[in-house]
Amino acid sequence: MKVLVTGGAGFIGSHIVHWLRRAGYEVVTADNLQTGKRANLPADVPLYELDIRDQAGLADLFAAERPQAVVHQAALANVRESMEDPITYAEVNIIGTLHLLELVKDYNCTKFIFASTGGAVYGEGSFPNRKAVEGDEEGRPSPGSPSLPFTEDSRPQPKDNYGANKLSCEHYIELYNQNYDLPYVILRYANVYGPRQDANGEAGVVAIFTGAMLSDQATHITGDGGQQRDFVYVDDVARANILALNSELSGTYNVGTGFPTDINTLYRQLADLTGYGRTPSRLPRPAGEVRATWLNCSKAGQELGWEAEIDLSEGLRRTVEWARTAAVTA
Numbered sequence: 001m002k003v004l005v006t007g008g009a010g011f012i013g014s015h016i017v018h019w020l021r022r023a024g025y026e027v028v029t030a031d032n033l034q035t036g037k038r039a040n041l042p043a044d045v046p047l048y049e050l051d052i053r054d055q056a057g058l059a060d061l062f063a064a065e066r067p068q069a070v071v072h073q074a075a076l077a078n079v080r081e082s083m084e085d086p087i088t089y090a091e092v093n094i095i096g097t098l099h100l101l102e103l104v105k106d107y108n109c110t111k112f113i114f115a116s117t118g119g120a121v122y123g124e125g126s127f128p129n130r131k132a133v134e135g136d137e138e139g140r141p142s143p144g145s146p147s148l149p150f151t152e153d154s155r156p157q158p159k160d161n162y163g164a165n166k167l168s169c170e171h172y173i174e175l176y177n178q179n180y181d182l183p184y185v186i187l188r189y190a191n192v193y194g195p196r197q198d199a200n201g202e203a204g205v206v207a208i209f210t211g212a213m214l215s216d217q218a219t220h221i222t223g224d225g226g227q228q229r230d231f232v233y234v235d236d237v238a239r240a241n242i243l244a245l246n247s248e249l250s251g252t253y254n255v256g257t258g259f260p261t262d263i264n265t266l267y268r269q270l271a272d273l274t275g276y277g278r279t280p281s282r283l284p285r286p287a288g289e290v291r292a293t294w295l296n297c298s299k300a301g302q303e304l305g306w307e308a309e310i311d312l313s314e315g316l317r318r319t320v321e322w323a324r325t326a327a328v329t330a
Ligand code: NAD
Pocket: 006, 007, 008, 009, 010, 011, 012, 013, 030, 031, 032, 033, 034, 035, 036, 037, 050, 051, 052, 053, 072, 073, 074, 075, 076, 077, 092, 096, 115, 116, 117, 118, 119, 188, 189, 190, 191, 192, 193, 198, 201, 202, 203
C-alpha cells in the first residue's frame, strides 16, 4: 500500500515514515519544510515540497502518486502563534485539511489518519484529587470542567485557536465519514517528545530543557512548575499510527501514557540525566495556560491494541542520548 504522509519531514511525521517503511509500506511525503527538515527523512523517500494550502499542487501529487491512504501530520502547532495569527492557522490547519479530504474522497482512499491534540482539544480539566492544586488559586480550573484524565467522551472545550482548528477538522472528518463512507482514525496525541523534536513545538518543553541543559545555558520554569502534562514518547505515537492504518475501525482515540507528570519533576529528571546543576529562574505563568491535562487511553488499548510502552525515564534517557549525539554532529 502506498501512503502519503503530510508533514513527513517534521518531528512526529518523520518517525511515522520510518515505522511505515519498516512495516513494508511504500511512502511519499508532502511538506513545505516550514519547521520540518529534509534531513529528517531517508534520502530515498520522495518529498513533495509543497504547502497544503496549495490545492492544485496537492491535486498534482495525488494524480502522480495515487496514494491509497493519507496520514495527515502537517500543521501549524504553536498555541501562542495561533492566537496571534488566527487566519493563517485556520488556512493551514482547516483549509489545508479540507483540501486533503476532498482528494481522499475523489481518489477513494482506504484510510485517513489525522493528528489531533488531546492537549488542546479538551481544554481545562478538573482534578479528581484536590490536593494536586492545593494553594494554587491561580491555576484552579473552573467548576464544571470535565474530570481528569480525559476520555474520548469528555466534552471538548478548546481554549485557543490551535485547539479550535483541530476540533473543527475532527468534525469535518466525521462528516466525510458519514457522507462519503471515508474510513478514518483521529488520534488525539498527548504531549509528544523524543529525538528530532524542535524546541518550538507544542510540547517543546522536553526539547527546550534538554537543549539548554546540555549546552549549560540558563533555564526557566513558568509559574510554579506544578503544571501537569501527559508525556508520550514519539515511537509509541508512530506505532499508534501504524495500528490505526491497519485497523478496520473508524474512530477517535487518545494517545498518551495515562499518567500526569509535573514540570518540576520533568525538570529534575532531565537535570539528572544531563548533569545540569544550575537553578532555573521563574517566569510568570502564561495567561490562559491549561493547568493540567492527561489522557485515559484505554479505548486505544481495547480497539487498536495500542498502549504506550516507553515509560518517561526510558524515553527521556533516549532523548538525551540522541540530543548529545546531534549536538556533536551539528
Ligand atoms: P512539526 O512542526 O515537527 O511537524 C509539522 C510538519 O508540518 C513540519 O514538517 C512542517 O514543515 C509541516 N508543515 C507546516 N505547515 C505546513 C504547510 N502549510 N504545508 C505543508 N507542510 C506544512 O510538529 P510535530 O510535533 O511533529 O506535529 C505533527 C502533528 O502532530 C501536527 O499536526 C501537530 O498538530 C500534532 N500534534 C503534536 C503534538 C506534540 O506534542 N508534538 C501534540 C499533539 C498534536
